[in-house]
Amino acid sequence: MTVNYVEPRVSGTVPTSHVDLTGLDALATPRGIAIFGASSDPTKIGGRPLRFLKESGFGGGIHPINPRYDEVQGVRAHASLDDVDGPVDLAVVAVPRDHVLPAIEACGRKGVKVATVFSAGFSEQDDEGAERQRRLLETAKAVGVRILGPNTIGSLNRRTGAVGTFAAATGVRPTRPIHGRAALVSQSGAMAAHWVVEGLDRGIEFPTWIATGNEGDIDFADALAWVALHDDAPVIAAYLEGARDGDKLREALAIAQQRGKTVVMLKVGTSEAGARAAASHTASLVGADQVFDALFRQYGVIRVHSMDEVLDLTYAATVGKAPEGDRVGLFTTSGGMGILMADVATEAGLQVPPVPNALRAELRAIWPPAGVNNPIDLTAQVMNSETLLGDFADVVLREKQYDCLVMALTYMGRLEPWTDLVVSMLGRVREAHPDVPLFIAMLATPEVRSAVEELGIAVFPDVSAAVRAAGRLATHALEAGRATDDRGGGAAPRIAADGAVTEVMAKTILAEAGVPVVEERVVTSAEDAAAAAEAVDGPVVLKVVSPDIPHKTEVGGVALDVRSGDAAAEAYTRIRAAAHSARPDARVDGVLVAPMVTDGVETILGAFNDPTFGPVVLFGLGGVLVEVLGDVTYRLAPFGPQTGMEMIREIRGFAVLDGARGRPPVDLDALAQALSALSRLAHANRDVLDSVEVNPFLARPRGHGGLAVDALITTRTGRRS
Template sequence: MAEDRAAAVRRLLDAVRAEGRTALTAPEGKVVADAYGIAVPGEALAADVDAAVAHAARFGGPVVLKIVSPDILHKTDAGGVVVGVEGADAVRDAFHRIVANARAYDADARIEGVQVQELLPKGQEVIIGAVTDPTFGKVVAFGLGGVLVEVLKDVTFRLAPLDTDEAAGMLDSIRAAEVLRGVRGAEPVDRGALAEQISRVSRLVTDFPEIAEVDLNPVIATPEGALAADIRVILAESVPKPRPTYGREQILASMRRLMQPRSIAVIGASNEPGKIGNSVMRNLVDGGFSGQIHPVNPKADDILGIKAYRSVADVPGEVDVAVFAIPAKFVAPALEEVGRKGIPNAVLIPSGFAETGEHALQAEIVAIGERYGVRLLGPNIYGYYSTWQDLCATFCTPYDVKGGVALTSQSGGIGMAILGFARTTRTGVSAIVGLGNKSDLDEDDLLTWFGEDPHTECIAMHLEDLKDGRAFVAAARETVPKKPVVVLKAGRTAAGARAAGSHTGALAGDDAVYDDILRQAGVIRAPGLNDMLEYARALPVLPAPKGDNVVIITGAGGSGVLLSDAVTDNGLSLMEIPQDLDEAFRRFIPPFGAAGNPVDITGGEPPATYEATIRLGLEDPRIHALILGYWHTIVTPPMVFAEVTARVVAEFRERGIEKPVVASLAGDTEVEEACAYLFARGVVAYPYTTEKPVAVLGAKYRWARAAGVLT
């Protein structure tokens, strides 16, 4: 039976396409809805006014009349909808009025008749829909519906298909979720019926990729069910060609040779200072890369004292990576030689491809790479760093501080900002990778590798787009349970100009899809560049929390208030201090201090008060995370506070008690040194800000929940 229904939809869509149309009429939408069990009210098509009267009489009670035209998508805008029509005379009047309005709206519109539909019961208006997102493919939407849907934009998105349990989760993800549960004496809506409608729409668009958009708006949700008052279906002009895909083991095998190479060829290596080929060679040699380096330059016998080869084909033995440092116009023939040599990776530093409008040139190198199985990093990149291999394959400044943070960027300028931040903060990195035009290798390849890399503890990625959002989500879901993934998505409004034929399409035309789906994948989205870098630096430092109870201990009341605000802003929970714990804190603070939460020990207290209260916070198992607010005084100087705090945290760590501890230090410039001291010893500390340490703690909590560490 399901196959018969699918066949009916297939015949209908083929017929619509044969007529050169992309939009289904309301009666055609009813065929689709019935085939997939999408609940809609009773309705019939009236070709003339007498048929409209007869249909209305059969339904009994008030009805809705809607114009049916393949050329009028937005019926309300055309004056093509009349609601609550009852009685023969009223039906006749509404019929003629709707047709006249449609003619006035579009004199050339084809009018097939008027749809007569049962009047829906009163209930909560919501929207259910699906859209083909350029990044993530088929995406399902749910939110508040009605005429103000595009104004309110209270909507959430998920990848299709999804089952009813996943669909039910969408109901709690909108700001007005409480409305669905019933407010001011209203009964809750039938959540199961709504979830079923969402799931059925997701299966429809998955089964028929040529469906670009589906719009059920409004859906009337009541305690007894959910009915779609209107279904709009829009077909795509064309279905995009699928991109080549690689299995997990294929990706890991290629990435292993890229990130842990034993032999590198530099095509365009040069002895001339100022040339990119010279800079790459110097960085490889000076960086201490222990593998083989093979300069390729037909006009040189040696480069920096290393034997040079006229062609990569002349290089003896296996080569893992070919780094290109030649002009764009010479890349394709050199890449052919790389392919014939069987080199699995090409790092394409040159610019002058798609980013400058040379799409054909980029398409040519992609085709060569696919033909020979060469994975391409770039073009238009600064290169890459793999610090644990002492590998610096870039024309930028070297960096060799080994650590657990992997950083990637789509932009060279952002890449250098990453480098500068890492150097200033002494952040240890496992890799820094430029992605540029992403002609082939992209974020999901890197995520797959870094997820398995034992040297990488946290991954941070700057991106302007994703070539394959679904592949990225799949890689993120594999990686997040093992380590945090932080993303800075630039161009948050770039997709807003995309034309849409439905409310769902219009709502999906901004950043909301990225935001929702990245969150569902467990990715921590950073609001800005500095936030991304600070999250990456701090998250490996903090242990995972084991519960939600956060306590603030502060020497300054003002800082305590701001820290409390930041706790709320970052979705954290201030612990309600029980009486026994309150009394325990009061034993250490002066009478004019304040227990509760924040615990205000006041600014004039000696180091012993800080130590005693921090000890209590770490000792009590009901407290799961500490936020410290320090105020610079001569009684407790910054470095004294830092040394005390670090010593106590280290002592508890040795006892097996680890809790995330972050600190905000307010004071003169001495607090900068104190923060650096704390950071190096496992306490994430920042000077002159109450927001940043709490934001980092909030990011750690978001990862812990996404990873299943904290439920």
């Protein structure tokens, strides 16, 4: 394997206000590594790091710390870190929990930058362990040592040979040439180790990986930000259960996005049963899975839901290359496989444009029985011809109508006499079309896989997995082409911290924030009712305003479709009389006059204050069915109208807004602006806000904007700490 050693960049070049990168370079480029509890048994947890270090090519000092021996596994040992000569930047701590604290103190004296603590028995165990961890971290902070863990499997940097792990996976070496390389950041050591082993089987190596364990100090966000800044892997595979500090995670993802990294994220805890399994989490944290989803969308993260997908996409993105658009050409050896590919491509959001007519004729001239639409069915003849695949690819790609090709070649890579043929066929296609991403679905021997991967072509055993990988990477590339970190701009009004916000106040605040609100007036005379009605363009409604009359229609307290000032005056008088007659004791504050809007689609705009991520904005259509179906989408505030438009377009019921059943399409721009305005308002008041609900917000036909008809703002009693 070629080691591409990368000089770490100075952390200070990227402004970070939440993540803390202090000392993390020591995980990659320590001048020396000390091992507390180093064992002479190379299979024990205390023995493995030393064994791995001896084999890793690490160039710095290796210092076993063990008071019982002068040497361990043939390496000079010391009774204490204080006795070690030369610099030590990284310490591996593999001692029982009660011996960790003195080890950290010794690290402090020696100037160690990071101590990786394998030891268990801390916050993952019980309250006593949590207290033990608190004391450990307090000491580490006092002596200036950062902690990875405790209860972590550690980290590895194969580029420098810096081993800080006991994972048995470290000893597993590839049995065939590997062409995919990615970084890995994980909150679970077992998950990281599993990916390392399975990755090698699939053709990916993780030369840099960090598992964060209990996250007493260095957490997922720190590790992700460090890898994004200092590792040259273009892809980061990540495993996440939850986050304590939402701002930190958001910053780390923003850094990864700015650095152009492709983050493939397995975030678990989507279900109630999963939440129960995540014993270390509060229910609210795991319950906020939709908020994580919103975060990932905002920062261009490829979210997946299985280990298979993590590895498939990491493999596809590192061995091959991502398509820059969503137009796919599908090659197949059989009609059936072609139909399946077209189905999956559609499901994966890819376009399957037909082959232009002129080119079809050319293809037919090459091999008359071929299917020359898209999918392109080369028939089993591809197995009998040295030239057919390449000739077809040349024709199909000539007009640059396809952003990538997916080719299903059944078992050609698995059976004689086709194994050599398929490698040379694909070599010719790659040579002729070096920039076209190719995704191959076929069964293949390890040798054939490596040979094809060396061409920069990803090979999948399953045709659906190949098409889906192309689809996910294409979608990601298209999303990455949009503006990043769309935080919007503009001022927002402040909401008073204490006291109730009435509906009138809420509407005033929203209007000031830029959310259009229905123009309504409360009047207390027939004359004012007439004037208010005349000020409105179109019919109005009148409603009695009284805290004592909840059901206004029943008492005759409502008049609809009032079309003149006179009619409004009359309605005013009638409503007052009816209210008095039905409820003589009721307080009546007046009568509300508002335009009667009948051409709007009811939507809901809302914001709530997530305990981890702060204000989150939601959008959905109105009505009980939407609630039942959960057809609601979220984004972290603040954001600009572009993000608002993404929200609108991603609900399943979008067609209702876009002119379903012959209705006029609604004013999507106004809706997107309103969402952005709401997000700015929520963000500006995150210290006092509990929630905002604009329900309904009427989305009116294009050019007519929208109107908040009802609004509720609630504030917290206490302030955010």
